[in-house]
Amino acid sequence: MSSVHVNRIIDRHGAERASLIPVLQDIQDDYNWISEPHLRQVADRLGLPLSEVYGVASFYRALSLEPRGKTLIRVCKGTACHVRGAQLIQEELERQLGIQAGGTTEDMAYTLEVVNCVGACGMAPVVIVGDKYFPGVKPHRAKKLVQTERDEE
Amino acid sequence: MQLTIDDKQVTAEQGQTLLEVARAHDIPIPTLCYHESLEARGSCRLCLVEIRKPKWPGWKRLVASCVYPAEEGLEVRTATEEIVGIRKTLIDLLLARCPKNPEIVELARAYGIEQTSYAVLDATRQCILCGQCVRVCEDIIGASAIGMYGRGAGKKVGPAYGKAAETCIGCGACAFVCPTRCIQVIDEGLTRRIPRWNVEFELVPCRICGKPVSTRKHIDFVRGRVSAGPEVLETCSDCLRAYYGAKVAAEGHM
Numbered sequence: 443m444s445s446v447h448v449n450r451i452i453d454r455h456g457a458e459r460a461s462l463i464p465v466l467q468d469i470q471d472d473y474n475w476i477s478e479p480h481l482r483q484v485a486d487r488l489g490l491p492l493s494e495v496y497g498v499a500s501f502y503r504a505l506s507l508e509p510r511g512k513t514l515i516r517v518c519k520g521t522a523c524h525v526r527g528a529q530l531i532q533e534e535l536e537r538q539l540g541i542q543a544g545g546t547t548e549d550m551a552y553t554l555e556v557v558n559c560v561g562a563c564g565m566a567p568v569v570i571v572g573d574k575y576f577p578g579v580k581p582h583r584a585k586k587l588v589q590t591e592r593d594e595e
Numbered sequence: 596m597q598l599t600i601d602d603k604q605v606t607a608e609q610g611q612t613l614l615e616v617a618r619a620h621d622i623p624i625p626t627l628c629y630h631e632s633l634e635a636r637g638s639c640r641l642c643l644v645e646i647r648k649p650k651w652p653g654w655k656r657l658v659a660s661c662v663y664p665a666e667e668g669l670e671v672r673t674a675t676e677e678i679v680g681i682r683k684t685l686i687d688l689l690l691a692r693c694p695k696n697p698e699i700v701e702l703a704r705a706y707g708i709e710q711t712s713y714a715v716l717d718a719t720r721q722c723i724l725c726g727q728c729v730r731v732c733e734d735i736i737g738a739s740a741i742g743m744y745g746r747g748a749g750k751k752v753g754p755a756y757g758k759a760a761e762t763c764i765g766c767g768a769c770a771f772v773c774p775t776r777c778i779q780v781i782d783e784g785l786t787r788r789i790p791r792w793n794v795e796f797e798l799v800p801c802r803i804c805g806k807p808v809s810t811r812k813h814i815d816f817v818r819g820r821v822s823a824g825p826e827v828l829e830t831c832s833d834c835l836r837a838y839y840g841a842k843v844a845a846e847g848h849m
Contacts, residue, residue: 477758491739491762493729495756500744 444483447472452487453514463499466505474510474553479508487513511546511553513572515539515587520559522566526546532556533569534584552588598669611820613660613671614642624660624673625682625702627689627774635661639725640685645672657681658682668763679706687711689723696721698775721777728769730780738762738816741792754792765789765796765810782807783803801831803838 451468455461463467465484469476476499484510485495499505517535536542539552546553561586565577571587579587596607600622607616612635617624628639637659642658647670657678660671672678684701691713693699703709726743729752733739740763744751754760763786770778781788785798787810796810803848808814808831827835 482757490744491733491741492755493739493760494733497742497744501746566820 445480448480448483449487452484457487457489458466459488459490462495463502464488466495466499466502470505474514475506475508476536478561500519501524509546509550511550513551514553514555514570516555516557516560516570517543518558518560518562518568518570519556520563520566522563525566526567526568530581531569531579532585534581535569535588538588549570596666596667597665598665598671600671601673607665609665610814611665613644613646613658613665614671616665617644617660617671617673622673623781627702627717627723628662628727630731630774633727633730634734635659636726636730636746638661639723643678643681644669645675645678647672671710676739676811682706683708684753688713691715693723693775693777696775696777699723713744721775722752724752726752727772727774728752731768731772732763735810736764736766738764738766740764750796757793759794760792761843763792763794764812765794765817766813766816786809786826801834802826802829803834804831806831806833 448469451503452461452465455464461566462484465467465488466476469546472513473480481495481499482492485492488495499507517523517528517532519532532543539547539554541552541554542549543554543556547556555572560568560570560575562575562577565575567579567586569579569587576587596606596609598605598616600617600620601614603620604620605747606617606622614626614629614635615758616623616756622693624644626639627641628637629635639660642660643657645657646663646771647655649668649670660673665792682772683706687708688705688711689699690703690708690711695718699733703711708831724743729743730742731739740760741754743754744753744755754763759764767774767780767789769779770776770789778789778791782798785787785807787796787798787807788794796812798807799811799814801810802825816821816827830838
Protein backbone atom coordinates (compact mmCIF):
# COMPACT_ATOMS: atom_id res chain seq x y z
CA MET A 443 0.00 0.00 0.00
CA SER A 444 2.46 2.56 -1.19
CA SER A 445 1.47 6.19 -1.22
CA VAL A 446 0.59 7.56 -4.65
CA HIS A 447 1.62 11.02 -3.56
CA VAL A 448 5.07 9.85 -2.38
CA ASN A 449 5.50 7.99 -5.68
CA ARG A 450 4.71 11.21 -7.52
CA ILE A 451 7.34 13.08 -5.49
CA ILE A 452 9.91 10.41 -6.32
CA ASP A 453 8.99 10.46 -10.03
CA ARG A 454 9.43 14.23 -10.07
CA HIS A 455 13.01 13.99 -8.76
CA GLY A 456 13.96 10.72 -10.40
CA ALA A 457 14.29 7.38 -8.60
CA GLU A 458 18.01 7.60 -7.94
CA ARG A 459 20.38 8.00 -5.02
CA ALA A 460 20.99 11.71 -5.63
CA SER A 461 17.26 12.44 -5.18
CA LEU A 462 17.18 11.26 -1.58
CA ILE A 463 17.34 14.61 0.19
CA PRO A 464 15.02 16.55 -2.18
CA VAL A 465 12.48 13.70 -1.91
CA LEU A 466 12.64 13.68 1.89
CA GLN A 467 12.29 17.48 1.94
CA ASP A 468 9.17 17.34 -0.23
CA ILE A 469 7.61 14.64 1.94
CA GLN A 470 8.42 16.74 5.00
CA ASP A 471 6.80 19.81 3.37
CA ASP A 472 3.64 18.00 2.35
CA TYR A 473 3.04 15.89 5.49
CA ASN A 474 4.99 17.90 8.13
CA TRP A 475 6.83 14.68 8.98
CA ILE A 476 8.14 11.49 7.42
CA SER A 477 6.32 8.34 8.51
CA GLU A 478 7.89 4.89 8.60
CA PRO A 479 5.90 3.57 5.60
CA HIS A 480 6.89 6.65 3.58
CA LEU A 481 10.54 6.26 4.54
CA ARG A 482 10.46 2.59 3.53
CA GLN A 483 8.83 3.49 0.24
CA VAL A 484 11.62 5.98 -0.49
CA ALA A 485 14.29 3.37 0.35
CA ASP A 486 12.59 0.80 -1.90
CA ARG A 487 12.08 3.09 -4.85
CA LEU A 488 15.54 4.68 -4.72
CA GLY A 489 17.14 1.27 -4.20
CA LEU A 490 18.88 2.33 -0.99
CA PRO A 491 19.18 0.40 2.28
CA LEU A 492 16.65 1.46 4.91
CA SER A 493 19.54 1.98 7.34
CA GLU A 494 21.04 4.63 5.08
CA VAL A 495 17.76 6.47 4.42
CA TYR A 496 16.97 6.43 8.13
CA GLY A 497 20.46 7.73 8.84
CA VAL A 498 19.95 10.72 6.54
CA ALA A 499 16.40 11.43 7.76
CA SER A 500 17.48 11.32 11.42
CA PHE A 501 20.51 13.54 10.82
CA TYR A 502 18.81 16.70 9.56
CA ARG A 503 16.82 18.84 11.97
CA ALA A 504 14.65 20.02 9.09
CA LEU A 505 13.33 16.47 8.68
CA SER A 506 11.09 15.02 11.36
CA LEU A 507 10.48 11.35 12.07
CA GLU A 508 7.70 12.25 14.52
CA PRO A 509 4.38 13.85 13.52
CA ARG A 510 4.61 17.64 13.64
CA GLY A 511 1.82 20.18 13.93
CA LYS A 512 0.57 22.21 10.99
CA THR A 513 2.52 25.26 12.13
CA LEU A 514 6.02 24.98 13.49
CA ILE A 515 7.00 27.56 16.08
CA ARG A 516 10.72 27.80 16.58
CA VAL A 517 12.22 29.71 19.47
CA CYS A 518 15.83 30.60 18.85
CA LYS A 519 18.03 29.99 21.85
CA GLY A 520 21.38 30.77 20.32
CA THR A 521 23.73 32.84 22.47
CA ALA A 522 22.37 36.25 21.40
CA CYS A 523 18.71 35.22 21.82
CA HIS A 524 19.46 33.44 25.06
CA VAL A 525 20.97 36.51 26.73
CA ARG A 526 18.04 38.61 25.52
CA GLY A 527 15.46 36.46 27.23
CA ALA A 528 14.64 33.53 24.94
CA GLN A 529 14.06 31.35 28.00
CA LEU A 530 11.11 33.53 29.10
CA ILE A 531 9.68 33.46 25.59
CA GLN A 532 9.96 29.70 25.50
CA GLU A 533 8.20 29.39 28.87
CA GLU A 534 5.43 31.78 27.79
CA LEU A 535 4.85 29.83 24.57
CA GLU A 536 4.84 26.56 26.48
CA ARG A 537 2.13 27.98 28.77
CA GLN A 538 0.11 29.39 25.86
CA LEU A 539 0.19 26.15 23.89
CA GLY A 540 0.07 23.80 26.86
CA ILE A 541 3.03 21.78 25.58
CA GLN A 542 6.72 21.45 26.32
CA ALA A 543 9.40 22.39 23.80
CA GLY A 544 9.66 19.56 21.28
CA GLY A 545 5.97 18.77 21.76
CA THR A 546 2.93 19.06 19.50
CA THR A 547 -0.54 20.29 20.51
CA GLU A 548 -3.28 17.68 20.61
CA ASP A 549 -5.15 19.26 17.71
CA MET A 550 -1.94 18.90 15.63
CA ALA A 551 -1.98 22.66 15.02
CA TYR A 552 1.37 23.58 16.56
CA THR A 553 4.75 22.09 17.25
CA LEU A 554 7.07 24.07 19.51
CA GLU A 555 10.76 23.67 18.95
CA VAL A 556 13.86 25.20 20.41
CA VAL A 557 16.65 25.80 17.89
CA ASN A 558 20.25 26.74 18.45
CA CYS A 559 20.76 29.65 16.09
CA VAL A 560 18.91 30.82 13.02
CA GLY A 561 21.59 33.26 11.91
CA ALA A 562 19.52 36.33 12.76
CA CYS A 563 21.33 37.37 15.94
CA GLY A 564 20.90 41.09 15.12
CA MET A 565 17.14 40.63 15.60
CA ALA A 566 17.44 38.71 18.88
CA PRO A 567 15.40 37.32 20.43
CA VAL A 568 13.83 35.69 17.39
CA VAL A 569 10.77 33.51 17.09
CA ILE A 570 9.85 31.90 13.78
CA VAL A 571 6.20 31.02 13.23
CA GLY A 572 5.77 28.91 10.11
CA ASP A 573 8.02 30.80 7.70
CA LYS A 574 7.60 34.24 9.31
CA TYR A 575 10.45 35.68 11.38
CA PHE A 576 9.52 37.85 14.39
CA PRO A 577 12.36 40.04 15.67
CA GLY A 578 12.87 41.46 19.17
CA VAL A 579 10.10 39.36 20.70
CA LYS A 580 9.02 40.23 24.26
CA PRO A 581 7.44 37.53 26.43
CA HIS A 582 4.06 39.34 26.46
CA ARG A 583 4.19 39.55 22.68
CA ALA A 584 4.86 35.85 22.46
CA LYS A 585 1.25 35.41 23.55
CA LYS A 586 0.13 37.51 20.59
CA LEU A 587 2.15 35.48 18.10
CA VAL A 588 0.01 32.48 18.77
CA GLN A 589 -3.22 34.51 18.84
CA THR A 590 -2.44 36.33 15.57
CA GLU A 591 -1.65 33.02 13.95
CA ARG A 592 -4.94 31.56 15.22
CA ASP A 593 -6.94 34.62 14.06
CA GLU A 594 -5.50 34.43 10.56
CA GLU A 595 -6.98 30.99 10.05
CA MET B 596 60.49 5.78 -1.95
CA GLN B 597 62.44 6.69 1.14
CA LEU B 598 61.25 8.53 4.23
CA THR B 599 62.06 8.60 7.93
CA ILE B 600 59.79 7.60 10.78
CA ASP B 601 61.12 8.45 14.25
CA ASP B 602 64.58 9.01 12.72
CA LYS B 603 64.55 5.53 11.21
CA GLN B 604 65.09 5.32 7.44
CA VAL B 605 62.24 3.32 5.91
CA THR B 606 61.15 2.30 2.43
CA ALA B 607 57.59 2.78 1.27
CA GLU B 608 55.61 2.04 -1.84
CA GLN B 609 53.51 4.53 -3.75
CA GLY B 610 49.98 4.55 -2.31
CA GLN B 611 50.87 3.22 1.14
CA THR B 612 49.66 5.26 4.07
CA LEU B 613 52.02 6.38 6.83
CA LEU B 614 50.34 3.95 9.21
CA GLU B 615 50.90 1.02 6.83
CA VAL B 616 54.55 1.97 6.40
CA ALA B 617 55.06 2.34 10.15
CA ARG B 618 53.41 -1.01 10.90
CA ALA B 619 55.45 -2.72 8.18
CA HIS B 620 58.57 -1.55 10.05
CA ASP B 621 57.26 -2.46 13.53
CA ILE B 622 56.86 1.15 14.61
CA PRO B 623 53.81 1.20 16.89
CA ILE B 624 51.02 3.76 16.34
CA PRO B 625 47.83 3.33 18.37
CA THR B 626 44.51 3.10 16.50
CA LEU B 627 40.88 2.36 17.28
CA CYS B 628 38.93 3.03 14.09
CA TYR B 629 41.43 1.37 11.77
CA HIS B 630 40.97 -2.10 10.39
CA GLU B 631 43.06 -3.48 7.52
CA SER B 632 40.01 -4.85 5.73
CA LEU B 633 38.21 -1.48 5.70
CA GLU B 634 38.89 1.78 3.97
CA ALA B 635 40.51 4.10 6.52
CA ARG B 636 38.38 7.01 7.71
CA GLY B 637 40.62 8.87 10.15
CA SER B 638 37.83 9.32 12.67
CA CYS B 639 39.39 8.31 16.01
CA ARG B 640 42.47 10.52 15.50
CA LEU B 641 44.62 8.34 17.76
CA CYS B 642 47.00 7.61 14.89
CA LEU B 643 47.99 11.29 14.74
CA VAL B 644 51.62 11.86 13.67
CA GLU B 645 53.77 14.89 12.96
CA ILE B 646 55.12 15.41 9.46
CA ARG B 647 57.90 17.71 8.28
CA LYS B 648 59.46 18.27 4.87
CA PRO B 649 63.18 19.02 4.46
CA LYS B 650 62.42 21.44 1.61
CA TRP B 651 60.10 23.51 3.84
CA PRO B 652 62.19 24.32 6.93
CA GLY B 653 60.15 25.08 10.04
CA TRP B 654 56.92 23.73 8.56
CA LYS B 655 55.10 20.90 10.29
CA ARG B 656 51.63 19.44 10.38
CA LEU B 657 49.74 16.91 12.46
CA VAL B 658 47.95 14.37 10.29
CA ALA B 659 46.02 11.13 10.76
CA SER B 660 48.55 8.53 9.62
CA CYS B 661 45.86 6.04 8.58
CA VAL B 662 44.76 8.29 5.71
CA TYR B 663 47.95 10.21 4.89
CA PRO B 664 49.86 8.82 1.90
CA ALA B 665 53.60 8.26 2.20
CA GLU B 666 55.73 10.86 0.42
CA GLU B 667 59.37 10.87 -0.66
CA GLY B 668 61.63 12.43 1.96
CA LEU B 669 58.92 12.98 4.58
CA GLU B 670 60.08 13.16 8.20
CA VAL B 671 57.50 11.54 10.43
CA ARG B 672 57.40 11.53 14.21
CA THR B 673 54.92 9.29 15.98
CA ALA B 674 55.26 10.22 19.63
CA THR B 675 56.39 13.79 20.26
CA GLU B 676 55.36 15.44 23.50
CA GLU B 677 52.65 17.34 21.61
CA ILE B 678 51.24 14.19 19.99
CA VAL B 679 51.23 12.20 23.23
CA GLY B 680 49.47 15.14 24.91
CA ILE B 681 46.74 15.20 22.24
CA ARG B 682 46.37 11.42 22.37
CA LYS B 683 45.95 11.60 26.14
CA THR B 684 43.16 14.15 25.77
CA LEU B 685 41.44 11.95 23.18
CA ILE B 686 41.77 8.87 25.35
CA ASP B 687 40.57 10.80 28.40
CA LEU B 688 37.44 11.80 26.44
CA LEU B 689 36.91 8.23 25.22
CA LEU B 690 37.23 7.05 28.81
CA ALA B 691 34.55 9.55 29.85
CA ARG B 692 32.30 8.02 27.22
CA CYS B 693 33.08 4.36 28.01
CA PRO B 694 34.51 4.32 31.57
CA LYS B 695 33.96 0.59 32.00
CA ASN B 696 34.97 -0.75 28.63
CA PRO B 697 37.99 -3.04 29.16
CA GLU B 698 39.64 -2.11 25.84
CA ILE B 699 39.39 1.62 26.51
CA VAL B 700 40.43 1.22 30.16
CA GLU B 701 43.51 -0.72 29.06
CA LEU B 702 44.41 1.87 26.44
CA ALA B 703 44.01 4.63 29.03
CA ARG B 704 46.26 2.80 31.50
CA ALA B 705 48.92 2.50 28.82
CA TYR B 706 48.87 6.30 28.68
CA GLY B 707 48.88 6.67 32.46
CA ILE B 708 45.20 7.58 32.78
CA GLU B 709 43.44 5.74 35.61
CA GLN B 710 40.32 7.88 35.70
CA THR B 711 38.77 10.30 33.28
CA SER B 712 39.00 13.97 34.12
CA TYR B 713 35.68 14.66 32.34
CA ALA B 714 32.11 14.17 33.50
CA VAL B 715 30.68 10.68 32.92
CA LEU B 716 27.11 10.96 31.60
CA ASP B 717 26.37 7.27 31.25
CA ALA B 718 28.78 4.71 32.71
CA THR B 719 27.18 1.81 30.81
CA ARG B 720 28.22 3.01 27.35
CA GLN B 721 30.61 0.74 25.51
CA CYS B 722 30.52 2.11 21.96
CA ILE B 723 32.86 4.85 20.75
CA LEU B 724 30.88 5.41 17.50
CA CYS B 725 33.87 4.68 15.27
CA GLY B 726 31.49 3.27 12.66
CA GLN B 727 33.57 0.21 11.77
CA CYS B 728 30.58 -2.11 12.25
CA VAL B 729 28.47 0.02 9.90
CA ARG B 730 31.24 0.11 7.29
CA VAL B 731 31.99 -3.61 7.35
CA CYS B 732 28.26 -4.36 7.07
CA GLU B 733 27.86 -2.05 4.10
CA ASP B 734 31.21 -2.17 2.27
CA ILE B 735 32.43 -5.72 2.87
CA ILE B 736 29.31 -7.81 3.60
CA GLY B 737 26.83 -5.78 1.55
CA ALA B 738 23.95 -6.22 3.99
CA SER B 739 23.65 -2.58 5.20
CA ALA B 740 21.66 -3.77 8.20
CA ILE B 741 22.84 -1.07 10.58
CA GLY B 742 23.63 2.62 10.34
CA MET B 743 24.54 5.76 12.23
CA TYR B 744 21.56 7.75 13.40
CA GLY B 745 21.02 11.22 14.73
CA ARG B 746 23.86 13.64 15.22
CA GLY B 747 26.20 15.16 17.74
CA ALA B 748 25.82 14.03 21.34
CA GLY B 749 22.71 12.01 20.48
CA LYS B 750 24.36 9.99 17.71
CA LYS B 751 23.70 6.27 17.82
CA VAL B 752 24.61 3.16 15.91
CA GLY B 753 22.07 0.44 15.21
CA PRO B 754 19.15 -0.73 13.08
CA ALA B 755 16.60 1.76 11.70
CA TYR B 756 13.88 2.80 14.20
CA GLY B 757 15.70 0.83 16.91
CA LYS B 758 13.83 -2.27 15.73
CA ALA B 759 15.27 -5.59 14.56
CA ALA B 760 17.91 -5.21 11.85
CA GLU B 761 15.85 -6.60 8.95
CA THR B 762 18.65 -7.19 6.47
CA CYS B 763 21.10 -8.56 9.06
CA ILE B 764 22.34 -12.02 8.09
CA GLY B 765 23.95 -12.75 11.44
CA CYS B 766 27.45 -13.14 10.01
CA GLY B 767 29.04 -11.43 13.01
CA ALA B 768 31.48 -9.30 10.97
CA CYS B 769 30.44 -6.24 13.01
CA ALA B 770 31.51 -7.94 16.24
CA PHE B 771 34.75 -9.05 14.57
CA VAL B 772 35.86 -5.51 13.67
CA CYS B 773 34.54 -3.73 16.78
CA PRO B 774 37.56 -2.19 18.57
CA THR B 775 35.79 -2.07 21.95
CA ARG B 776 34.27 -5.57 21.57
CA CYS B 777 30.88 -4.22 22.52
CA ILE B 778 28.81 -6.18 20.00
CA GLN B 779 27.94 -9.57 21.43
CA VAL B 780 27.23 -12.57 19.25
CA ILE B 781 25.71 -15.26 21.45
CA ASP B 782 25.49 -18.82 20.14
CA GLU B 783 23.40 -21.25 22.20
CA GLY B 784 22.65 -24.63 20.67
CA LEU B 785 21.47 -23.90 17.15
CA THR B 786 20.42 -20.31 17.86
CA ARG B 787 22.49 -17.18 17.39
CA ARG B 788 21.50 -13.88 18.97
CA ILE B 789 22.97 -10.43 18.44
CA PRO B 790 21.08 -8.48 21.13
CA ARG B 791 22.52 -5.12 20.10
CA TRP B 792 20.71 -5.34 16.74
CA ASN B 793 17.66 -7.15 18.19
CA VAL B 794 18.10 -10.19 15.96
CA GLU B 795 17.98 -13.96 16.36
CA PHE B 796 18.96 -16.61 13.83
CA GLU B 797 18.86 -20.33 13.19
CA LEU B 798 22.34 -21.86 13.01
CA VAL B 799 23.11 -24.57 10.47
CA PRO B 800 24.98 -27.60 11.85
CA CYS B 801 28.03 -28.95 10.02
CA ARG B 802 27.04 -31.86 7.77
CA ILE B 803 29.91 -33.91 9.15
CA CYS B 804 30.52 -33.05 12.81
CA GLY B 805 27.31 -31.20 13.73
CA LYS B 806 29.11 -28.14 15.07
CA PRO B 807 27.33 -24.89 14.01
CA VAL B 808 28.75 -23.49 10.77
CA SER B 809 26.90 -20.17 10.49
CA THR B 810 23.38 -18.81 10.31
CA ARG B 811 20.92 -20.09 7.71
CA LYS B 812 20.54 -16.52 6.45
CA HIS B 813 24.30 -16.07 6.13
CA ILE B 814 24.70 -19.32 4.19
CA ASP B 815 21.80 -18.41 1.88
CA PHE B 816 23.35 -14.97 1.37
CA VAL B 817 26.71 -16.49 0.41
CA ARG B 818 25.07 -19.13 -1.80
CA GLY B 819 23.67 -16.39 -4.00
CA ARG B 820 27.17 -15.04 -4.61
CA VAL B 821 29.48 -18.01 -5.02
CA SER B 822 29.29 -21.25 -7.00
CA ALA B 823 29.53 -23.64 -4.06
CA GLY B 824 27.03 -26.26 -3.02
CA PRO B 825 25.84 -27.19 0.47
CA GLU B 826 28.65 -29.78 0.75
CA VAL B 827 30.99 -26.78 1.07
CA LEU B 828 28.71 -24.10 2.55
CA GLU B 829 27.20 -26.35 5.21
CA THR B 830 30.44 -27.91 6.36
CA CYS B 831 32.51 -26.32 9.09
CA SER B 832 36.02 -25.08 8.33
CA ASP B 833 37.67 -27.82 10.42
CA CYS B 834 35.88 -30.62 8.58
CA LEU B 835 36.51 -28.95 5.20
CA ARG B 836 40.22 -28.77 6.02
CA ALA B 837 40.26 -32.43 7.06
CA TYR B 838 38.35 -33.44 3.91
CA TYR B 839 40.56 -31.54 1.47
CA GLY B 840 43.71 -32.47 3.41
CA ALA B 841 42.87 -36.16 3.06
CA LYS B 842 42.00 -35.66 -0.61
CA VAL B 843 45.27 -33.92 -1.39
CA ALA B 844 47.20 -36.62 0.53
CA ALA B 845 45.47 -39.41 -1.43
CA GLU B 846 45.28 -37.87 -4.90
CA GLY B 847 48.09 -35.34 -4.87
CA HIS B 848 45.72 -32.46 -5.81
CA MET B 849 42.35 -30.88 -4.86
